[in-house]
Every structure is written in C-alpha cells, then in structure tokens.
Amino acid sequence: xxxxxxxxxxxxxxxxxxxxxxxxxxxxxxxxxxxxxxxxxxxxxxxxxxxxxxxxxxxxxxxxxxxxxxxxxxxxxxxxxxxxxxxxxxxxxxxxxxxxxxxxxxxxxxxxxxxxxxxxxxxxxxxxxxxxxxxxxxxxxxxxxxxxxxxxxxxxxxxxxxxxxxxxxxxxxxxxxxxxxxxxxxxxxxxxxxxxxxxxxxxxxxxxxxxxxxxxxxxxxxxxxxxxxxxxxxxxxxxxxxxxxxxxxxxxxxxxxxxxxxxxxxxxxxxxxxxxxxxxxxxxxxxxxxxxxxxxxxxxxx
Amino acid sequence: xxxxxxxxxxxxxxxxxxxxxxxxxxxxxxxxxxxxxxxxxxxxxxxxxxxxxxxxxxxxxxxxxxxxxxxxxxxxxxxxxxxxxxxxxxxxxxxxxxxxxxxxxxxxxxxxxxxxxxxxxxxxxxxxxxxxxxxxxxxxxxxxxxxxxxxxxxxxxxxxxxxxxxxxxxxxxxxxxxxxxxxxxxxxxxxxxxxxxxxxxxxxxxxxxxxxxxxxxxxxxxxxxxxxxxxxxxxxxxxxxxxxxxxxxxxxxxxxxxxxxxxxxxxxxxxxxxxxxxxxxxxxxxxxxxxxxxxxxxxxxx
Numbered sequence: 179x180x181x182x183x184x185x186x187x188x189x190x191x192x193x194x195x196x197x198x199x200x201x202x203x204x205x206x207x208x209x210x211x212x213x214x215x216x217x218x219x220x221x222x223x224x225x226x227x228x229x230x231x232x233x234x235x236x237x238x239x240x241x242x243x244x245x246x247x248x249x250x251x252x253x254x255x256x257x258x259x260x261x262x263x264x265x266x267x268x269x270x271x272x273x274x275x276x277x278x279x280x281x282x283x284x285x286x287x288x289x290x291x292x293x294x295x296x297x298x299x300x301x302x303x304x305x306x307x308x309x310x311x312x313x314x315x316x317x318x319x320x321x322x323x324x325x326x327x328x329x330x331x332x333x334x335x336x337x338x339x340x341x342x343x344x345x346x347x348x349x350x351x352x353x354x355x356x357x358x359x360x361x362x363x364x365x366x367x368x369x370x371x372x373x374x375x376x377x378x379x380x381x382x383x384x385x386x387x388x389x390x391x392x393x394x395x396x397x398x399x400x401x402x403x404x405x406x407x408x409x410x411x412x413x414x415x416x417x418x419x420x421x422x423x424x425x426x427x428x429x430x431x432x433x434x435x436x437x438x439x440x441x442x443x444x445x446x447x448x449x450x451x452x453x454x455x456x457x458x459x460x461x462x463x464x465x466x467x468x469x470x471x472x473x474x475x476x477x478x479x480x
Numbered sequence: 481x482x483x484x485x486x487x488x489x490x491x492x493x494x495x496x497x498x499x500x501x502x503x504x505x506x507x508x509x510x511x512x513x514x515x516x517x518x519x520x521x522x523x524x525x526x527x528x529x530x531x532x533x534x535x536x537x538x539x540x541x542x543x544x545x546x547x548x549x550x551x552x553x554x555x556x557x558x559x560x561x562x563x564x565x566x567x568x569x570x571x572x573x574x575x576x577x578x579x580x581x582x583x584x585x586x587x588x589x590x591x592x593x594x595x596x597x598x599x600x601x602x603x604x605x606x607x608x609x610x611x612x613x614x615x616x617x618x619x620x621x622x623x624x625x626x627x628x629x630x631x632x633x634x635x636x637x638x639x640x641x642x643x644x645x646x647x648x649x650x651x652x653x654x655x656x657x658x659x660x661x662x663x664x665x666x667x668x669x670x671x672x673x674x675x676x677x678x679x680x681x682x683x684x685x686x687x688x689x690x691x692x693x694x695x696x697x698x699x700x701x702x703x704x705x706x707x708x709x710x711x712x713x714x715x716x717x718x719x720x721x722x723x724x725x726x727x728x729x730x731x732x733x734x735x736x737x738x739x740x741x742x743x744x745x746x747x748x749x750x751x752x753x754x755x756x757x758x759x760x761x762x763x764x765x766x767x768x769x770x771x772x773x774x775x776x777x778x779x780x781x782x
Contacts, residue, residue: 310739320659324666357622357730364626367727394734395761402738405761425669426727428659430735432696436704437612438740459697459707 180314180345182307183441183467189345190220190473197270198454198469199224201261201286202254204231205277206238207458211465212274213241218466220473224270226261227277228252254278258286265451266294271476274454274469287449294449298333299323302455303341304444305471306434311398316342316350316418320427322446328370331420332383335374337447338418339386341471344478352378353397353416354390355426359408367391367422374420387412394419394430435464443467445475452476482616482647484609485743485769491647492522492775499572500756500771501526503563503588504556506533507579508540509760513767514576515543520768522775526572528563529579530554556580560588567753568596573778576756576771589751596751600635601625604757605643606746607773608736613700618644618652618720622729624748630672633722634685637676639749640720641688643773646780654680655699655718656692657728661710669693669724676722689714696721696732737766745769747777754778 180186200212203225209232215221225232229250236243251257258278264270273294275283287294302321305314318338323330335352342350354371361368371391378388389410395402400414421427434440442464446453452472456465482488502514505527511534517523527534531552538545553559560580566572575596577585589596604623607616620640625632637654644652656673663670673693680690691712697704702716723729736742744766748755754774758767 308739310741324659355727355731357626357726365726394731395738399738402761421731422727423725424659424667425657425724426731429657429696429723429728429732433732433735434739436697436701437610437736439612459704 182314183443186345186443186467186474187218187470190470191218193473193477195219195222196272196473196476197222197224198272198274199226199261199264199270200274200276201258201283202227202276202278204228204235206235207462207465208274208276208456209235210239210462211469214466215469220470221272223247224249224264226251226257255282258283259292262286262289262294263292266292271480272452272454272472280455283455287453294451296448296450298337298448299330300446300448301334301337302444303338303447304431304442305341305345307441308434309439313417317421317427317430320421320424320431324424326423328373331370331374332377333448335383335386335388335420340478341445341447341475342417343385344475347417350386350417351412351415352386352388352418352420353392353412354388354420355394355397356391356422357393359391359393359396359406361391386418441467443471445472451479484616485745488647488745488769488776489520489772492772493520495775495779497521497524498574498775498778499524499526500574500576501528501563501566501572502576502578503560503585504529504578504580506530506537508537509764509767510576510578510758511537512541512764513771516768517771522772523574525549526551526566528553529559557584560585561594564588564591564596565594568594573782574754574756574774582757585757589755596753598750598752600639600750601632602748602750603636603639604746605640605749606733606744607643607647609743610736611741615719617718619723619729619732622723622726622733626726628725630675633672633676634679635750637685637688637690637722642780643747643749643777644719645687646777649719652688652719653714653717654688654690654720654722655694655714656690656722657696657699658693658724659695661693661695661698661708663693688720743769745773747774753781
C-alpha cells in the first residue's frame with residue numbers, strides 16, 4: 179500500500195527501468211531531476227535536442243554526460259517530433275518536456291499521425307502527500323482544462339483513475355468538489371456531480387466509486403462531514419478530488435505546496451504514455467517524484 | 481499592528497463594549513461563543529427569540545442567563561425582523577444569526593425599509609491566520625457570491641478593504657487570484673484582474689492597491705513569484721486574496737482550516753453594520769474570533 183512519496187519511489191524502483199525521452203533536453207532543472215532519477219535506478223534517459231547545448235548544460239551542473247544517450251536535433255519543433263515518435267513507436271516509455279514551450283510539445287504529442295492520442299482528452303493530475311491527510315490524494319485538473327463540462331469531467335476522472343490504479347488503488351473513491359453539499363441549480367459543479375454519480379452507477383464511468391457534491395471539508399474530514407449531515411460512506415476518506423474548474427484546482431494545489439508542507443508528483447494523463455511536464459516553479463523533488471509516478475503509470479500501461 | 485488572532489482579540493477588547501443582537505438565539509454553539517465573547521468583555525448581548533427556548537439552551541450548556549437581555553419573539557421571521565431593526569436603528573451594533581436559516585435572516589437584513597442595505601452587495605469575507613504565512617490574510621468570497629462579474633468583484637473588494645481598514649491595515653495589497661499570471665482571454669479571472677487594476681489606478685476603487693492576475697503561489701510567496709518572473713512589488717506579500725468564484729474561495733478556506741492548521745474569523749460585509757453568520761461546521765474558536773472581528777468592524781463603522 180502506497181501511503182507517501184517514499185513508498186511511491188520504492189515501488190517505482192522495484193520495476194524494470196523505463197526509457198524516458200526528454201524533448202529539448204538543455205534545461206538545467208529538468209536535467210538535474212533526470213540525473214537523479216537515473217542514479218536512483220528509475221529510468222534510462224534519452225536526451226533529444228541540440229547535443230552541444232545539452233553537453234554544456236551537463237557541464238554547468240558539474241555532471242558527466244558519458245552514460246547518456248543523445249539524439250542531435252537542433253530545431254525545437256523537430257526535437258519534439260522525434261521525442262514523441264520514440265515514445266509512440268514503443269522505443270521509449272515516458273515523454274518529458276525540456277526547454278521548450280508547453281504548446282509546442284503538446285502539439286507534437288497530439289499529432290494525429292505519430293502522436294500519443296487516445297479517445298480521451300489530456301488532463302493534468304497531481305498526487306499529493308499532505309501531512310494532515312491520512313493518505314495520498316489525487317487532485318485534477320488544476321493546470322490544463324479551464325472550465326470542463328460534464329463530459330470532459332468524465333474524461334478527467336477516467337484519466338485520474340488510471341493513475342490511481344497504477345499506484346495500486348484498485349477502486350478509488352472519487353469526490354466531486356463543489357462549494358456546497360446539496361445540489362443547487364445555480365451551481366453547475368453540483369449538477370455535474372449528480373450526473374457523474376449516475377454515470378458511475380450505470381457503469382459508464384468504471385473502476386472507481388464517485389460521490390458528491392462535497393464541500394472540500396466533507397471530502398477530506400469525517401467529522402466535518404458528520405457535522406454537516408453528509409452520510410456518504412466515502413466522506414472524509416476520498417482518494418481523488420475532482421475540482422470544478424482550473425482555478426479551484428490550481429488554488430488547492432498551490433495551497434498545499436506553499437502553505438501545508440505538501441509534496442507532489444504530477445503527470446499529464448490521457449495519452450498513450452505518461453507525459454512529464456513540470457513547471458519552473460516546481461521544486462527538484464517535485465520533478466523527481468513526477469518521474470517516479472510516470473514510471474508507475476508507464477508500467478501499468480505496458 | 482495586528483499579526484494574529486490573539487492581537488485581533490486584544491484590539492477588540494480595548495474598545496468600548498459593542499451591543500450584539502442574536503436573532504433566534506436558542507442555538508447551542510452560537511450561545512456558547514456569545515457567552516465567551518461576553519465574558520471576555522467584547523460584547524453586551526441582546527437575545528431575540530423564544531425566551532423559554534433560549535433559557536432551556538442556557539440550562540443545557542450549564543450556564544446562567546441572569547445577566548442577559550432577552551426579547552421574547554416566538555416566530556423566527558419576526559425575531560429576525562426585530563433583531564435587524566435593533567441594529568438598523570442604532571440600538572445595537574452587530575447582528576448575529578442563531579437557530580434560523582441563512583435565507584430568512586438575510587431577507588430581513590436586506591429589507592428595503594428597515595434593513596441594513598448599502599449601495600454595495602453583501603459578501604462573505606474571512607480573515608485567516610495561517611502558520612506558514614507571515615501575516616493575516618483576508619480571503620473573499622468563498623460563501624455568498626457564486627460567480628461574481630467584475631462589478632460585483634469591485635464590491636467584494638470594497639467590502640473586504642473596509643474590514644482590513646477596521647483591523648488597522650490602511651492601504652491593503654489586494655491580489656486578484658487566477659490560475660495563471662498572464663492575461664488570457666480564455667480565462668475570465670485574468671481579464672477581470674486587468675479591469676480591476678485599471679479601476680484602482682483611476683481611483684474608482686479606493687483605499688487599497690490592486691495587483692494581478694496572480695497564481696496563488698505568486699501572491700503569497702516571493703520566491704515563487706521571482707521564479708515565474710512576476711515583478712509586481714506586492715507579490716508574496718498580499719493582504720487580500722480576491723478569489724475568482726465561490727468554489728476557489730471555498731476550497732481555499734477549507735484547505736487552510738482542515739489541512740494547514742489555520743484559524744479564521746468571518747463576517748458578512750457590505751451591510752450598514754457587520755453581520756456574524758457562522759456555520760455549524762465552524763469551531764467554537766472560529767465563532768468567537770468572528771465576533772471579535774465584528775466588534776472591530778462595528779467600531780470602524782460607528
């Protein structure tokens with residue numbers, strides 16, 4: 179049972195090493211995390227980009243590039259294309275963004291010919307370790323889907339549930355977050371909760387149990403739920419917080435990271451293979467945890 | 481300088497005692513907090529409602545009702561009307577909700593004849609003490625205004641700024657929260673940030689400095705702001721988080737209370753006098769802090 183980031187890393191280390199390909203790899207903090215993940219036995223990296231620039235980045239970091247596979251593609255767009263093709267062809271297991279705009283790598287990843295598309299939309303999911311919560315918590319989507327309608331919310335749930343399956347939670351409890359616990363026609367989040375629960379009961383959303391609408395307190399604290407008369411069995415014990423829109427998810431993620439001493443691992447889900455797309459504001463640890471999570475997801479998808 | 485809840489209570493205790501009127505006062509947790517606030521010298525309570533029921537509540541709590549002024553009005557709607565009139569006529573300074581639906585007391589508070597209306601809409605504001613933030617933080621609106629447009633956001637800011645003035649912060653830094661730092665036409669929160677800043681610069685929103693759009697991290701953490709290239713001077717040091725919609729505010733408030741060991745005081749602002757409207761889920765301390773905050777706001781408005 180994975181209870182924290184340390185368990186997650188151990189579980190990833192126990193698996194066969196995965197091939198991770200970095201698109202436009204001359205990025206200092208990304209390379210740092212990649213070197214760490216390689217040293218910890220999680221991945222074998224393939225670095226795509228301007229090889230001279232990549233070597234210079236190693237030098238800046240005071241690290242040796244001797245053991246690293248590199249593919250020399252100077253143009254960023256072509257480097258992304260090359261990296262994506264390595265993953266979609268099965269020669270690598272994980273795609274990671276380097277020193278290139280998110281839009282450029284996602285365009286390559288979503289290419290209809292050589293990309294990593296599935297029938298689901300891409301979504302961003304974070305596994306968060308919060309000192310005051312009793313287990314890991316997946317939260318989605320605080321970074322990609324701005325104002326998802328109920329169909330997109332279904333895909334965000336399906337993408338997140340696969341990640342939870344990958345880390346060993348076989349029937350995760352998915353709490354649909356709103357500002358209130360009662361369905362209110364003026365609040366779309368509560369109507370969507372109702373609809374998503376029906377889809378789950380009709381087996382149109384599988385592999386999880388969906389409950390809500392929950393105020394955040396009822397989703398993560400049993401006493402608060404009892405106070406409010408919320409009787410759902412999963413109250414206080416959810417594995418997955420589905421957020422109503424990008425701002426709530428983003429505020430929650432950043433609240434946890436900056437005000438609650440949390441740790442997190444994030445991946446882009448909904449593609450054929452996991453995509454690691456860290457932000458400059460993420461710590462080195464977050465980047466490393468994200469690679470470990472991607473290893474587990476890649477193994478699960480294999 | 482008020483840095484935490486203890487300072488806030490001390491400042492409230494130093495003021496002349498305020499008259500607080502409870503509408504439908506036979507509410508156990510509300511009476512508990514009212515008794516505590518009376519014992520601490522913050523308020524003189526006036527209890528409106530079914531006097532027999534109020535006395536029974538005192539008995540349940542093992543407390544004496546000897547020193548308490550009571551007005552016998554058995555019907556809840558009439559009790560709310562009586563309570564509101566006491567405040568609007570100047571015989572009392574603070575209105576507090578007891579054992580009655582929020583909608584009933586707000587209807588009385590908003591009555592055009594005898595109510596507490598101003599030209600601004602009502603909004604809910606919380607002052608939060610967060611162990612990992614260096615000062616008190618006002619957050620609004622996580623409880624009343626569902627999806628405020630930019631005009632309503634202006635009123636939410638004005639209402640919150642008055643509260644900050646009341647606790648001694650003369651020119652608060654107001655951070656407009658969004659999911660990203662750059663204006664993006666697909667994200668209304670970022671467009672509203674731009675407009676609110678212009679209104680502030682044109683002196684249409686006074687008594688504060690407005691900045692944004694901020695990701696939450698940049699608003700409350702200087703290093704995170706520097707990482708993302710956010711140069712606004714107030715980055716990492718805001719006094720006021722304006723949330724884009726009710727869900728983000730609600731999620732932030734509950735994140736802090738349940739996962740970040742925070743303390744909070746909340747009032748309804750935008751009325752002629754402060755209204756204390758606590759929820760059953762609030763702790764006894766939160767209710768007490770809210771009364772202390774209302775005392776400061778009432779003094780400021782006097």
